[in-house]
Amino acid sequence: MTSENATAAGPDELIPRRRRRRGRGVWALLRDILVIVVVAVLVSFVIKTFLVRSFYIPSGSMEQTLMIKDRILVDELTPRFSGYDRGDVVVFRDPGGWLPVTTTPDRGPLVESFDWLMSLVGISAPDSEDHLIKRIIGVAGDHVVCCNQLGQVEVNGTPIDETPYLDLAEGQNAPQVVPYDVTVPEGSLWVLGDNRDHSRDSRYNMDQPSHGFVPLANVVGRAFLITWPLSRFGPIDTHHAVFEGVPEADG
CATH class of the missing domain: 1.20.5 (Single alpha-helices involved in coiled-coils or other helix-helix interfaces)
Incomplete structure (x- = not known):
């Protein structure tokens, strides 16, 4: 119908x-x-906040291990459970007075918003200039002294051979001697740059509020991978073998 x-x-x-x-x-x-x-x-x-962060290297203080403008990944999670070891390369926030005071030019809200968004996904690393990266030489309780007659650092009375990672000029057997004799307090680290003669590290910040030590609360994590440039892609060596003969600190 x-x-x-x-x-x-x-x-x-x-x-x-x-x-x-x-x-x-x-x-x-x-x-x-x-x-x-x-x-x-x-x-x-979530990944950036709790697991892995991206940074770029702003200076030559870690050459030749890390070069200027290298991009690296930092493991934030594992050290929370395992802690840090001598030889680890760590990124940390300025404990106070380590970095010169600088002013950031106004880049405009559009650029700032885009950079913020890229930082969320790990593509941009706008806070790299506010952080430092060094190698751990002493952990809590360690007695670290510079230097013996060969120019070697001693940790708990044991000299360490740092030639596998130090950036030394041709014919140079050891970095310039900067004397110090410290015991690393609980919850802190003593850190030095691989490019020892061009690194404003723990040695040069003993007059600052942290007395040259890096509080663990300031440590972002352990650097473990170079991601850029592709020609340098690969893991970052901790050189733990250098410290194998070092005894534990006296309790």
């Missing part, structure tokens, strides 16, 4: 329906893309 009200829609009536369906499809696609982006940003934020 048919009626006049049940007649098939004409071509003019089908066009709006098609447009509505197409419009709903576009909005659904945009919604899905937005959800994917938000989830990706949240996941990247």
